[in-house]
Amino acid sequence: MRRRSTFLFTVMAFGFAFFYVPILSMIFFSFNASRLATVWGGFSTKWYAALFRNQQVLDALVLSLKIALLSATCATILGTMAGIALARFRRFRGRVLFSGLVTAPLIMPEVITGISTLMFFILLADWVGWPGSRGFTTITLAHITFSMVFVTTVVHARMLQADAAIEEAAMDLGSRPWQVLKDITLPVISPAILSGWLLAFTISLDDVVITSFVTGPGNTTLPLLIWSKVKLGVTPDINALATLIVLTVGAGVLIAGILLQRAERRRERDMQLAYRANQ
Amino acid sequence: MRATAAEGPAGTAATPAPADVLVRIEDVTKRFGSFTAVSGVSLDIRRGEIFGLLGGSGCGKTTLLRMLAGFEEPSAGRILLDGQDMAGVPPYARPIHMMFQSYALFPHMTVERNIGYGLKHERMTEAQRRDRVREMLDLVQLAPFAGRKPHQISGGQRQRVALARALARQPKLLLLDEPLAALDKKLREATQFELMNIQARTGVTFVVVTHDQDEAMTLSDRIAVMDKGRVMQVGSPTEIYEYPTSRFTAGFIGMATFFEGRVQGVDGPSLRIDLPETGTVIEARAAAGLAAGQAVTVALRPEKIAISRDRPAAANAVEGTVQDLGYFGKDSLYRIRLATGKLVLVHAVNARRTGADGRVADWEDRVWLSFDPEAAIVLAE
Amino acid sequence: MTPPPSASPASPATATTPAAARPAAAAGAGWFDRRGWRDVIIAAPYLWLVVFFLVPFLIVIAMSFATRTPTAPPFGFGGENPILNLQGYRRLFTDDLYIRAFLTSLLNAAVATLLCLLVGYPMALALTRVSPSRRNILLMLVVLPFWTSFLLRVYAWMGLMGTNSWFNRLLTDIWNFLVPADMALRYVPMMNTNFAVVLVMVYTYLPFMILPLYASLERLDPTLDEAAMDLGSRPAQVFRDITLPQSVPGIIAGGLLVFIPAAGELVIPTLVGNAGQPMIGRVIADEFASARDWPMASTVAVALLFLMVFPMMAYTHFQARSEERRKDAP
Numbered sequence: 001m002r003r004r005s006t007f008l009f010t011v012m013a014f015g016f017a018f019f020y021v022p023i024l025s026m027i028f029f030s031f032n033a034s035r036l037a038t039v040w041g042g043f044s045t046k047w048y049a050a051l052f053r054n055q056q057v058l059d060a061l062v063l064s065l066k067i068a069l070l071s072a073t074c075a076t077i078l079g080t081m082a083g084i085a086l087a088r089f090r091r092f093r094g095r096v097l098f099s100g101l102v103t104a105p106l107i108m109p110e111v112i113t114g115i116s117t118l119m120f121f122i123l124l125a126d127w128v129g130w131p132g133s134r135g136f137t138t139i140t141l142a143h144i145t146f147s148m149v150f151v152t153t154v155v156h157a158r159m160l161q162a163d164a165a166i167e168e169a170a171m172d173l174g175s176r177p178w179q180v181l182k183d184i185t186l187p188v189i190s191p192a193i194l195s196g197w198l199l200a201f202t203i204s205l206d207d208v209v210i211t212s213f214v215t216g217p218g219n220t221t222l223p224l225l226i227w228s229k230v231k232l233g234v235t236p237d238i239n240a241l242a243t244l245i246v247l248t249v250g251a252g253v254l255i256a257g258i259l260l261q262r263a264e265r266r267r268e269r270d271m272q273l274a275y276r277a278n279q
Numbered sequence: 280m281r282a283t284a285a286e287g288p289a290g291t292a293a294t295p296a297p298a299d300v301l302v303r304i305e306d307v308t309k310r311f312g313s314f315t316a317v318s319g320v321s322l323d324i325r326r327g328e329i330f331g332l333l334g335g336s337g338c339g340k341t342t343l344l345r346m347l348a349g350f351e352e353p354s355a356g357r358i359l360l361d362g363q364d365m366a367g368v369p370p371y372a373r374p375i376h377m378m379f380q381s382y383a384l385f386p387h388m389t390v391e392r393n394i395g396y397g398l399k400h401e402r403m404t405e406a407q408r409r410d411r412v413r414e415m416l417d418l419v420q421l422a423p424f425a426g427r428k429p430h431q432i433s434g435g436q437r438q439r440v441a442l443a444r445a446l447a448r449q450p451k452l453l454l455l456d457e458p459l460a461a462l463d464k465k466l467r468e469a470t471q472f473e474l475m476n477i478q479a480r481t482g483v484t485f486v487v488v489t490h491d492q493d494e495a496m497t498l499s500d501r502i503a504v505m506d507k508g509r510v511m512q513v514g515s516p517t518e519i520y521e522y523p524t525s526r527f528t529a530g531f532i533g534m535a536t537f538f539e540g541r542v543q544g545v546d547g548p549s550l551r552i553d554l555p556e557t558g559t560v561i562e563a564r565a566a567a568g569l570a571a572g573q574a575v576t577v578a579l580r581p582e583k584i585a586i587s588r589d590r591p592a593a594a595n596a597v598e599g600t601v602q603d604l605g606y607f608g609k610d611s612l613y614r615i616r617l618a619t620g621k622l623v624l625v626h627a628v629n630a631r632r633t634g635a636d637g638r639v640a641d642w643e644d645r646v647w648l649s650f651d652p653e654a655a656i657v658l659a660e
Numbered sequence: 661m662t663p664p665p666s667a668s669p670a671s672p673a674t675a676t677t678p679a680a681a682r683p684a685a686a687a688g689a690g691w692f693d694r695r696g697w698r699d700v701i702i703a704a705p706y707l708w709l710v711v712f713f714l715v716p717f718l719i720v721i722a723m724s725f726a727t728r729t730p731t732a733p734p735f736g737f738g739g740e741n742p743i744l745n746l747q748g749y750r751r752l753f754t755d756d757l758y759i760r761a762f763l764t765s766l767l768n769a770a771v772a773t774l775l776c777l778l779v780g781y782p783m784a785l786a787l788t789r790v791s792p793s794r795r796n797i798l799l800m801l802v803v804l805p806f807w808t809s810f811l812l813r814v815y816a817w818m819g820l821m822g823t824n825s826w827f828n829r830l831l832t833d834i835w836n837f838l839v840p841a842d843m844a845l846r847y848v849p850m851m852n853t854n855f856a857v858v859l860v861m862v863y864t865y866l867p868f869m870i871l872p873l874y875a876s877l878e879r880l881d882p883t884l885d886e887a888a889m890d891l892g893s894r895p896a897q898v899f900r901d902i903t904l905p906q907s908v909p910g911i912i913a914g915g916l917l918v919f920i921p922a923a924g925e926l927v928i929p930t931l932v933g934n935a936g937q938p939m940i941g942r943v944i945a946d947e948f949a950s951a952r953d954w955p956m957a958s959t960v961a962v963a964l965l966f967l968m969v970f971p972m973m974a975y976t977h978f979q980a981r982s983e984e985r986r987k988d989a990p
Contacts, residue, residue: 005789008789011782011783012782014779015782016801018863019866020801020805022816022819022863023805023816025816025819026815029819078704078705081702081704084701085702085705089698089702098702101713104713104717105713107920107921108717109921109923109925109961109964109968110926110941111926112965115720115945115954116720116961117712119719119723119733122733141712142712144712145712145713148708152705163381165381166383168370168383171369171370172350172370172375172376173400173444173445174371174397174400174401174448176371181697184385187387188386188387205809208810208811209926223809226815227811230815234819238815242815242816245808245812246808249809250804253800253804254800257796257800273431
């Protein structure tokens, strides 16, 4: 039995306050009637109403969602392939370079990824005439590239955890490699694929730096719009927008977390049941 | 050591008729880089037997099993199943199934779907398939658990699912990789007999890999003892135990005390061997082929040695003192120090119910050890 | 139909057996090593990363040796040495703009990492000591900010640090209460300082510190603590002798996960930092976008990567070693 330390729990309480006070404060001031974003001037929801009338915000949101959906899906397919390749194919030509390529984007500073990708697109346009203009396509390509490695990390970890013998067992029972992939490997790693997709989706939806480099005129994603406004200072309409985003994402993560915990608890109960049946 | 008998089954038993041989392993070697996991192994596995592959970890038994299953290809030599060379036949095309050590049950499928998984590659109707799964569930007595997932059943039940799944397609050969290792001791004994029972009922040939000598002795019709990638000896459990052909086998299976010695005289099957470590010349029996002057190792099993307070009228007797004794209730294990300092293991059944005074011997007692000429295992160097 | 690398060439005896005539005999060494679909699984992500990551990265390296020209695209290979033009690298060491930017970045990142460790370690340790059901909820609360927008988390602090905010006024009141009247402040100057940069970095990167620390602390065997206590150690000694040494891998992982992105940070210093003391990320972006000096931006980028190669190497080395150790354990 370990002693409960007051010091530890004080720091933890302070830490959680540190995490959530700024966000709660932002939410609070989104209902501020005053134009001055940080001085309370009475309760109002007018900033929310203004937000829903703001075509610019709605357009940016739609563009961001389109890019995030497309890039997360492509990134999940490519990232899952890379994760399976790294975990299952011990030897192939260029494996060292490959494993370097799936980790480097994780630690590459965004500014460098941004300028390198932009220079690549400009030079490519110079040499082969494509991409003619930058926007949806270039943003999506860049997003796929840096988010697929996150999917790879998640999938690779799950593959290493899984018992490789189950794949051998399926093959031993008569399944050809692609059937093993379909019947066994993909179903077993499907939770990792799903969380990889969610991760890729969120990262794409959230990216400012790389997007700001590879975008072109007229293609403003939601983070770019917020970025351009935030640089000018704190305003109540951004508070309202931020509140909506934080609450949406927060609710999503919370629900996912609760569902996962329930599944875990059910699993534990099953295992206890099995244990008792064994007695 | 004399190893001719260990190289092939021909040395220990008459070569079986070709129809009797299901699997013929011919001089198979497997190298991983510079490491040789299996080295020049030749074995015949007969139809309908339980064949044990016994050895310590890293002896190559699992690699041999994986080559039979098709997960590894031999670096040299060949494997014939029913006379057909298995080279290049992938695991999914072999009529050989495996029960994995971890069981490798598909976690996302129910017991029923696990057992039926291999059947989807068979040309049969849905009803036939269902009947077959039902039959397998009954065979391993798991019908009430058909709808459960692997994590919802106990370890022993999982083992049975793995067995049923591997048997469902009626393989010619079933490979079992440490089938009992994941079970606790009590369950292991019961499961052992169940495995033999199921094997007898299905008639499928089993190859069982194990590191546990008791398990191998109980389960197998014949055993191959492996060490460092080589087969040291093949034979029935009795042959392996009573007539080991190498010091490794004699020491690996059961307990034994080893003495270095030299043959003094040969008289038909009778030998006289000088064992300096006992300070005497003993009488022994051995197959022909030994000549006077030859260096030999003599192995003595603890239970083949009699212990008494008075000098017995036996051919071979030697005196010593009790150095240690372990009392196990039904029997005791003694360590006897001979005059030369050599320690000898002796096993005695506590047949009479008496107090500590009634034991055959106690610490520091002077005792006599004796054994029959037939009991001495003579190993040529 | 390629033979496996480790298998010997098929012997003539093999070729004459009926089994060799089977279509399935298209052998491979391991069962998964079959051609076709395997090649696709490797090649697709491989090619993608080569085209969209490796090639752009090589462009940056090549660009760092180019010269700026008034053409479009604004670079050329020429000048004093047509192939290896080192003037960018020379400027890196002579113009103190770059040296100061590097120092500011390293200092800010180091202080932020240290503060994350000081706050994150007790939090991670506390997390291992609450009941499992509560622990899951608290862990979720640690991860939750990570899933919400990074930009908005920075923005939230802008609201708190502004001169008129309730938080700033609260701090001002506390300060004025504690110090003599002649040192009183009208507000605490927080925005546009390195302090603000470090504070917001700690805020945004703290989960990266807590999670690996928690992972390494959670694995520890509690009976070791009990054994140490049983042998006469007081709680503080148990921490120093038992807990701390065993959590070193977690400290290193967490430290690098904070330090590396912090050193190259662009958004935080742009929004809350001192424009007179730019961090290195800001310098790269400015050289590239405002000055349109692609070669110089690339030179600074390469220099930044060099600075980070060492911690990265240490990190991968450590990870590989701990993975090996885990594999060795039964």
